[in-house]
Amino acid sequence: MLAIVGGLLWYSQLPTRHKAIVKTTLLHKTGLVDSDWQVENQAKEYKMLSPTFIVDDIYKSMEGPKASNYVMLSQDSTLLWITGFKVEAHDAKTGQKMSNDFICHMNVDINDTKYYSHFGLEDRIGKQYPRLTSLSHGMESFDFPQGFGVPMKGNDILFVTTQTLNHNIKDAYFKVKHKVAITYQEEDHKIKPLMSKTAFIMLPYDKHDPYKSPTDPGTDFCIPVETKNHSYDDGTGNKLSGHWVIPTGKNTYRSNINHQLAIKDSLRLHAAAIHVHPFATQIMLFNKTTKKPVFVSKVTNHKNSIGLTNIENFSSKEGIWLFANQEYEIVLEVNNTSKEDQDMMGSMFLFFYDKEMDAILKN
Known part of the structure; x- marks a missing residue:
């Protein structure tokens, strides 16, 4: 009982973003909501459906429940070209698309050591934060201009993090999933690389x-x-x-x-x-x-x-x-x-x- 009371007192003093982390971790670890990423990779579009997020409070930018997943576009070192990104909010129960107001951001990071080593560009390692891009509320999809893309080996690792948002609904209780898509093409000598x-x-x-x-x-x-x-x-x-x-x-x-x-x-x-x-x-x-x-x-x-x-x-x-x-x-x-x-x-x-x-x- 003392441990429970102490835990509740500790939790009550946390800022909103840290409460969301603790709450989401507890819900996923106990199995009260599903914690698995669902992955589909076909037609040159890598799709993922996030674990369920419980949106039960006002969550400003950077505060809401979130989850991360590692992505590998293929099982071999074939050269691929990333051409676009997209994220949508969906109702966890019905699967229907929800308002973008439940999307804070979706980050895509690279393992810069592995990524640059594959191309013999070791001098670039550690020079900047290894974030490839980010989508956020107001810009939930993004494509490169035609003829351009980011090259990467198919079995390189991407690290995707997606986070929820709720600026307006005070008495909220929503079960939300984020649907993430990364579009890519196979090797094409006409595509120009972007950094x-x-x-x-x-x-x-x-x-x-x-x-x-x-x-x-x-x-x-x-x-x-x-x-x-x-x-x-x-x-x-x-x-x-x-x-x-x-x-x-x-x-x-x-x-x-x-x-x-x-x-x-x-x-x-x-x-x-x-x-x-x-x-x-x-x-x-x-x-x-x-x-x-x-x-x-x-x-x-x-x-x-x-x-x-x-x-x-x-x-x-x-x-x-x-x-x-x-x-x-x-x-x-x-x-x-x-x-x-x-x-x-x-x-x-x-x-x-x-x-x-x-x-x-x-x-």
Whole structure:
């Protein structure tokens, strides 16, 4: 009894996202809800149906129940080309499609050690977080422009994580599954390879008093949502956060991303998937040297509830050149129309033509 009471007291003091982790783990381990991934791989589309998630509370971005699974597109080392991603919410009992408001995000990570070693590109290992891409609320599907794809050996490992969301329904009780699809093609010498680079806004905060309100919250300072996750060091001891709090009203946030792009000479951008949270209205990749946007993504919010109706992606067969001797930043505009502080992120998964990989594949 003491252990039970102590456990309940401990659970009650957890933040919402940690409660969701504990609750989901307990439900899956005890078998009260199914915990298995259902996998189907045919017609060049790898499909997965997630375990059941119990959505029984308000879960803001990054807070809801989630699950992860390893993916292998084939059983051998045949060269495959990933061309697109999709995620949908479905009713766990009826199988019917549900609102996208129950989708927070779906992340796809690579094992960069194995992936780059297969192509003799060991110098790329560990240079950036090995996230291939992410789909999120407002952008639940994403395809590369025709003639482009991400090459990988069929028996390489992908790590997929999908998480639920519920901004609006207070008395909720839904059993939700996420249906994930990864489309791919077999070896095709006409496809051009893409490399992924992740870039996101990082804002400084006071490491000694992180939750102290900045004098001007729309400039170069922030309150982090928490200091354990999405917290970084700028190399000189200053702390930065990629997940921060926005006050009510309109604000603009910007962050230099040259160190994240790590362009050696030049790169040609062909696609971009965007991740932002509700109340974002626009995000752009901006060239500070030319004082012109590389591209602008408009964000449409729900009119009568909290949520994202659509996030514009960027896709171009011709591509746009980015250069090492120019300066780039992400600029995010928000309009918090609610009556309370909200949380925010501004990320881009940028896909560039990979000249080095192309030469390797041709040989």
